[in-house]
Amino acid sequence: MARQKSYKAVMRSVTKGFEAVEDDIKIDLPRNPRNHRQLDHTKYLGLGFDAWAIQSLHVIKALLQGGNFSVTTLIGYSTNGLRFFINFLSGGSVKSPPATPNSLTKSHLDRYVSWLRLKYPNGSTAKNYYTSFKSLVVVLAEYGFIEVNLDDLLPLNPFPNNSQSTKDADPLTLGEMQRLIGALKSDLIAIHKGTFLGNGAEAMAVLLLITAARSGINTTPLLEMKRDALQPHPFIPNLRLITTVKRRGKGAQSKTIRQTNLLDEYSAIPLDGVAVLNKALEISKPLVALAPDEISSCVWLYRSGQPGRSNDIVTLTPGALYVTAKSICERHALQDDQGNRLNVTLSRLRKTMESRLWKLSGGDIIEVSSVMGHTPGVADNHYLKINDEIKVDGATFVGEAFPDKLRGINVIPTPPGGCKDSLYGSLAPKDGVNHCSEFIHCLGCPSYAIVGTLEDLYRLFSYQQFLYAEVEYFLTDEWGAWRKRQFDYIRLIDDFTQKFDLALVSQARAQAESSPHLFWAKKIEFMKKKLGGEI
Incomplete structure (x- = not known):
């Protein structure tokens, strides 16, 4: 759970009733990008669902005062979440509509999802409205206005494969x-x-x-x-x-x-x-x-x-x-x-920058996502669209770097070299979303791949520099067996790279020794500072 705090201690007891906040159904908003000046729920009164109007605004006001939610997000709870749910309730689409949040059931939400799908069959509109309402339901439960367990209330994945019917804005070429x-x-x-x-x-x-x-x-x-x-x-x-x-x-x-x-x-x-x-x-x-x-x-x-x-x-x-x-x-x-x-749009510019970073990093999605400030899964799902331009770049790389017998094989760059499939490889999560990040175990993984380019070898020798640094860091006796295994990996890299062009190997090794790949350099720097007492 993202939020564990119980808010009930600071709220009035209005789980089943709502008279205590009946007069407080308008909120003046601070300046916000959506330029909304006020949230007014008086328009929802008299429809038979006054509790929804009053209690929803009550929690929105509390969240606004807390300062942990953007004003834009809270506006969405009202204008995208509650508004369309009230339209659903008052339109006669359900025989016994829930008059209060506490009487909401999973059956009501299932019917609401079906109503949204029929009303907004194309794109992501229906999902967006449902997501805003779901967020409102969650905070209503956190504040005690809904007492049922949310796991028993919320439908599981009500909009499967939604991404297939929607198209995000592409990065600029x-x-x-x-x-x-x-x-x-x-x-x-x-x-x-x-x-x-x-x-x-x-x-x-x-x-x-x-x-x-x-x-x-x-x-x-x-x-x-x-x-x-x-x-x-x-x-x-x-x-x-x-x-x-x-x-x-x-x-x-x-x-x-x-x-x-x-x-x-x-x-x-x-x-x-x-x-x-x-x-x-x-x-x-x-x-x-x-x-x-x-x-x-x-x-x-x-x-x-x-x-x-x-x-x-x-x-x-x-x-x-x-x-x-x-x-x-x-x-x-x-x-x-x-x-x-x-x-x-700003979203296209952001995706363009991220795609550029993706290319500059050699496809190292973990490093890109850390620069952009979100998780690798978010980066892969929402930003790193492999457009035709990147595909052309990839085809050029393959044509120059692979021998003929390897053409067409898709090897994804990783910090120690490459991977045949970072989504579904041997050590990957295999969920179709998260890329493998088990880089420490690449050399023992059957999905590991390296074709002997300068960049490939540079990444591999950078990893070898990291192994040397680790051995120096863990010098105590209890790490003896572990250090032996690290030296085995170091020797394995030396033996493995003998099959490639010696001049290319020497160049890659020298580059890694003087300036390791950023992914490993940061880790090496941390260990040296820790060992030297700087941290």
């Missing part, structure tokens, strides 16, 4: 990304010169899109970024950290971004620099004192320009960003590879 960055760069130069022809929202959108392309930060944390988010990097002088808050999952996140200088007068402005974010801070600084208190700490401030409120200070929202990104693409006549107008 290399050509699409190059065209977009070229357009953004020209706009950035114009902003720096003071000759930008777009409005304030477009100028901020240009700076935000560049920041998104260089950092890979999620939409909501990026839009909610605070003005003090940019911090010095603790170790590397020419890097900076961007700190944002992602309430779901790991909380605060730090992203590394390269620090560069503005060179010449206008022309050479590196796109991978914090100069872009600094420019946004510079442009919006005069607006801070004029902005409402709730948004004065935001980065992406601009004058509204709307009739009747042209001088109002606002900040970018998802809706405003959608409009401005579309306008930028139309102004530059940007097209995708099929000749249609290019569609740019």
Whole structure:
């Protein structure tokens, strides 16, 4: 269970009744990316389901005050979760609808799922509405408004194979990304010169899109970024950290971004620099004192320009960003590879960055997911789409690196070399989602594969360096048998690599000794610091 805390001790006893909170059925919301100002459940009263309206808003208010959930998520509990469930209950689709959350049964939820499937047969809409309502049911149970065991209440996998009927936005191809960055760069130069022809929202959108392309930060944390988010990097002088808050999952996140200088007068402005974010801070600084208190700490401030409120200070929202990104693409006549107008969203930019990292890491999904701040399973399911461009890259690699008899065999790069199947190999979880991470045992696994390229051998010798470091780390007598096994692996690597080109082997070994693969280098560095008393 993700949340173990019992909230009942701080709540009024309203498990079966709801009169105690009857008058409190509106919530004024803080500033949020969805631009909702209030949640009002009075519209649900008088339909026979008042308890749902009142108790749901009560727990949403409690979660809002707790601060561990984004406002956007809590808005979804009401607008996507409760609203459609109330429509289902009041539409006569079930003979004995549950008047209170505590009278909800699994049969009701099964009927609701069927209703959603009929009403929204295409795409992921039905699943999204159900997921929001399920989350609301879970918190209602945590706060004591539902007393039945959730395992007996919630249907198991009500939308199987949903991913087959939906299509996520694809990452931008290399050509699409190059065209977009070229357009953004020209706009950035114009902003720096003071000759930008777009409005304030477009100028901020240009700076935000560049920041998104260089950092890979999620939409909501990026839009909610605070003005003090940019911090010095603790170790590397020419890097900076961007700190944002992602309430779901790991909380605060730090992203590394390269620090560069503005060179010449206008022309050479590196796109991978914090100069872009600094420019946004510079442009919006005069607006801070004029902005409402709730948004004065935001980065992406601009004058509204709307009739009747042209001088109002606002900040970018998802809706405003959608409009401005579309306008930028139309102004530059940007097209995708099929000749249609290019569609740019922050999720596509994030997936593009992740796919690029995937390629740069040689397919090491564990390392990529740690950089992007989520689990390997999430990365594989939602971000690392193997598009045609990556397939072409793979085909080129195979054609150059494999002898003819091995052509067509799919070997996936791993830190010690390669794997024939990282999803269903001998030591893999075999669940179709999670890639194998048992890298310590690769050499003894029948799925291990290596074809003798420089990159393959470099990874293998990097692992050998890790084995040497481990032997030095565990020097006490009780580890004698274990150290013998490690030396056996070290000798096995030496013997195994004799079959490859000696010059290539020497080059890979020297590279691994001087600069091991990052995956193993971090582990070696940790052991050395631990051994030296630095940690």
